[in-house]
Amino acid sequence: MAAFPAPTFAAAQGACLGVGLGLLIATDVVFVADTAKIGSPFAALGALLDSGGHALFTERLGPHKTLDLIYTGRLMTGEEAVALGLFSRVFPAAKVQDAATEAARTAAVGPTAAFLASKMIVTRLRDEPLNLWDPMAAEAVAQTQLSGTEDYRQGFAAFRQKRSPVFHGR
Incomplete structure (x- = not known):
């Protein structure tokens, strides 16, 4: 997704974990629902964040916040993820898909x-x-x-x- 040779847009409403989270972080413009749950709960599995998540989280959040989220497995809301700089904008869940679609249409023209x-x-x-x-x-x-x-x-x-x-x- 990060290397795709055109602008990319995504909307996220629910749980953003694992590979789905990796794809979102690699997307150019991401709108998330205020109620979305975002994070890396892999500590509970004895596994680790994948899909380039370490590099992309660190790029946007810095090492301290990245490791805090990885070590604790804490999930953020969409509002918190946007406030921290992980994603672009937050919308009410019922409007996030329409907002991302409109942004993509605007970019396309x-x-x-x-x-x-x-x-x-x-x-x-x-x-x-x-x-x-x-x-x-x-x-x-x-x-x-x-x-x-x-x-x-x-x-x-x-x-x-x-x-x-x-x-x-x-």
Whole structure:
């Protein structure tokens, strides 16, 4: 999921554990229900968090909170997971799926080449030790490439004309 070459979205309503949790953490944008239960209860099984969960939890929560959740097996609510930075936004359970679907639809008609370039830069920041100048150079290259696209021209024309852009992924 983390390497998928397009923006990814997910919604979670119930228990988010095990491989399901690993998939959620690897997704770009995750909306969770306020009543969701999220965590790593593997200590009770003598097992451990898998599916890349150690790296992804640590990236978002830091080592102390990650190990607290692993050692205790405590489950968080959706509200707590969002407050800690594990996921994007929290919604009432009855609205979370619609919210994620709408966000995905909005992205699908947006400047998809720009979104993919941003995803690649963020992924590189996560995966490689970089200084401030490396991402800035990657941003400059991507911006130059995007400036030749129809979506880029459409976005700037719409801005100047004070209207909503219509993107086509080109």
